Structure formats: C-alpha cells, structure tokens
Amino acid sequence: MDGPVLPLGPPRAERADAARNRVVLLAAARELLAEQGAGKVTMDGLAERASLGKGTVFRRFGTRAGIFLALLDEDERVFQERVLSGPPPLGPGAGPVERLVAYGRARCCFLVEHQEVARAALDGRAPVPAGDGTLSRMHVRTLLGQVNLAGADVDALALQLTAALEGPLLLYLSTEDAVAADDRIERFARSWQDLVERVCRA
Amino acid sequence: MDGPVLPLGPPRAERADAARNRVVLLAAARELLAEQGAGKVTMDGLAERASLGKGTVFRRFGTRAGIFLALLDEDERVFQERVLSGPPPLGPGAGPVERLVAYGRARCCFLVEHQEVARAALDGRAPVPAGDGTLSRMHVRTLLGQVNLAGADVDALALQLTAALEGPLLLYLSTEDAVAADDRIERFARSWQDLVERVCRA
Structure with a gap:
C-alpha cells in the first residue's frame, strides 16, 4: 500500500474549513460594505480582502x-x-x-x-x-x-x-x-x- | 425647384402611420399570445405575423x-x-x-x-x-x-x-x-x- 495516506476524517475537516472560510468571507464583505458601499464590492475585491482564492469566493457565493x-x-x-x-x-x-x-x-x-x-x-x-x-x-x-x-x-x-x-x-x-x-x-x-x-x- | 415634393403634413402622416402600426402590432401580439402562450412570442414572430419589418417592432417595443x-x-x-x-x-x-x-x-x-x-x-x-x-x-x-x-x-x-x-x-x-x-x-x-x-x- 504505497498510495497516498488518507487524511483522517476528511469530510469533517472540509466542513470546518468551509465554515471558517464562510466566517472570514462574510466578515470581509461587511468590512468592504462599510468602507466602500455595496456598489464597490466585487468578487475579486472580496477574495483579496479575505486572503482567499477567487475560486473559494465563487464556490461559496456563485455570483x-x-x-x-x-x-x-x-x-x-x-x-x-x-x-x-x-x-x-x-x-x-x-x-x-x-x-x-x-x-x-x-x-x-x-x-x-x-x-x-x-x-x-x-x-x-x-x-x-x-x-x-x-x-x-x-x-x-x-x-x-x-x-x-x-x-x-x-x-x-x-x-x-x-x-x-x-x-x-x-x-x-x-x-x-x-x-x-x-x-x-x-x-x-x-x-x-x-x-x-x-x-x-x- | 427640382427637389422632391414634400408630402403634405408629414408629421401628421407619420403619427397616423405609427398609430396604425401600434394597433396592428398589439392585435398580432394578442393573437400569438392566445395561440402559443407568452413564452413563444418573439420579436421576429411578431414582425412576421403583423407583416411589418423587424425594425418597426424594435422601434415600437425596444425589447x-x-x-x-x-x-x-x-x-x-x-x-x-x-x-x-x-x-x-x-x-x-x-x-x-x-x-x-x-x-x-x-x-x-x-x-x-x-x-x-x-x-x-x-x-x-x-x-x-x-x-x-x-x-x-x-x-x-x-x-x-x-x-x-x-x-x-x-x-x-x-x-x-x-x-x-x-x-x-x-x-x-x-x-x-x-x-x-x-x-x-x-x-x-x-x-x-x-x-x-x-x-x-x-
């Protein structure tokens, strides 16, 4: 068995990660909203402020x-x-x-x-x-x-x-x-x- | 004065034309609506049914x-x-x-x-x-x-x-x-x- 070692409890770990990202993204969105108004909030700007990948932002919010x-x-x-x-x-x-x-x-x-x-x-x-x-x-x-x-x-x-x-x-x-x-x-x-x-x- | 003869009262003639087109287009739209339902009514279909140009339909309704x-x-x-x-x-x-x-x-x-x-x-x-x-x-x-x-x-x-x-x-x-x-x-x-x-x- 030389395959990659499966991480313990990947689903649970993923969920915790997703939950953490959600909190970080919503907090970053509220910051941008307060600073710049809704019209200036973009997917890119949100990814940058939250220090997360653009893919993460798109997967989370869609649009x-x-x-x-x-x-x-x-x-x-x-x-x-x-x-x-x-x-x-x-x-x-x-x-x-x-x-x-x-x-x-x-x-x-x-x-x-x-x-x-x-x-x-x-x-x-x-x-x-x-x-x-x-x-x-x-x-x-x-x-x-x-x-x-x-x-x-x-x-x-x-x-x-x-x-x-x-x-x-x-x-x-x-x-x-x-x-x-x-x-x-x-x-x-x-x-x-x-x-x-x-x-x-x- | 060899230029084209101006038609009498062009604005009035235009307005009458536009009014006639409006009546024709709305009647055609109601026919299509009754026959096919709203989902099937298109600008092209309406122009064809009303026997008017597509440009006329677009100018009248925009979208x-x-x-x-x-x-x-x-x-x-x-x-x-x-x-x-x-x-x-x-x-x-x-x-x-x-x-x-x-x-x-x-x-x-x-x-x-x-x-x-x-x-x-x-x-x-x-x-x-x-x-x-x-x-x-x-x-x-x-x-x-x-x-x-x-x-x-x-x-x-x-x-x-x-x-x-x-x-x-x-x-x-x-x-x-x-x-x-x-x-x-x-x-x-x-x-x-x-x-x-x-x-x-x-």
Missing part, C-alpha cells in the same frame, strides 16, 4: 449578488432570533396585538436598514429583493391566530397584512418620494400600528 | 418584454376606465367602503388574469411585474378619504392597503401554493372585503 444574499440571510437569522426568544413585546411575553405592533416597527427598521444590501442581492432572477416574506407571514399568522378574529380567513389576512407591512418598503419606497426617507420608518410604524389595531379591535 | 408591457398597459387603461366611469359599485355611485370592496375584487381578477403577461413584461430591470401600484394607490387613497377614519394617516394607510391587495398576487402567489390557483381570486376578494370592513368600521 456577486450571492455575497449580499448571504449577508442578508445572516442578519435575518439574528432578527428572527430576537422575535422568537428576545425580550417582549417583540419577543414572547406580551399580548398578540402588542407583539404585532412591535413586530411591524422592528421589521420596518430592518427593511430600511437593509435596503442597500437587499437591492444588491437582486440578481435579475428574483423579482423581489429581501426574502419572500415567508417568515414574516408565519409570525403574523401565529399572532393573528391568538387574537379572536371572528369570521376572518386568518391565513389570507396574514398574507395581506404581511404585504401591507413589507410591500411598501420593498416595492414602492425605492421609486417614489411620497414618504421622505428620514421619517418613513416612524410613519410606517405608526400606520402599521393603526392598521393592526383597527383590524384586531373587537 | 421582447416591451411587447407585454404594451399589452398590459392597454388593458390597464380599460380597467381604469371601468373604475373611473363604469357602473357602480366599481364605478362612481356607491359608498366608499362598497367601492373599495368592489375595487379589490376587480383588481384581484385583473392581476390573476394578467399574471402570465405581467411576468413576461419583466425584463430584469423592474423589480415588480405589473405597474408600480400608483393608480391603485391613488384610487384607494381617494376612497379612504371619503370614509371618516379618525386619526388615520390616510396616505400611509392607502399605501399599505394597496400592498395588501396587490402584493400577495404580485409577489407571493407565483412562488407558493398556500392558496390554490382555482380559488385564490374568491378567497383574496373575500379576505380583502373583511380587511376593508374591519379597517373602515366606526
């Missing part, structure tokens, strides 16, 4: 848009963590209407803060920048289910309210100035609160 | 997506005409809540019927298939203004309700099966009615 999708995904997870197990009223421990109001405000902030990254995550295949609203819809659905909404189709209502919350920020605000940038979070958060309270009142 | 955008635009105008001056409750002559309910039902039907064309009208530049919701938002805003909604930010609410109406059909339904295709119009129209009546009740 330039994939870099931003990965950043968005990481932040979505942190956001969902706050919703699922953070302090109330965003997290558990408050009433459903109060939690819906808090969710809308937090989500508005998240979407506005992530607008640049979400736009850069578009690669022409996806019609919508940030996610597909599935997690938002499931959360809104769960909370609406805890409110006593006699006669409502709670699944359809959850879909519509999620669109009411995310749609203006995803679809409309980037192309119009009906709501000025600096007060849009506050204005939308308030209007969301009004909408939720009207829908949920007995 | 393949432009064909579908023109079809959608034509249908949007017919739809808006029904809203602005058709019979009530979609047109004028009914109360604002009744008109909002009727508008939502009609708009659901329009968006579902035009889903194939709307998708084909996407050319990678626009993030959203059908329009930007501006006409819907203006109409919803007008009707909400006729309801006595104490304390509401009617502009923001109109933006959110428009997103609630159009968002699920534009963004979500094409990628999920939460609502089966054959009952989605009825289900969304009913849920829209419930939403509007909850928001508008005194």
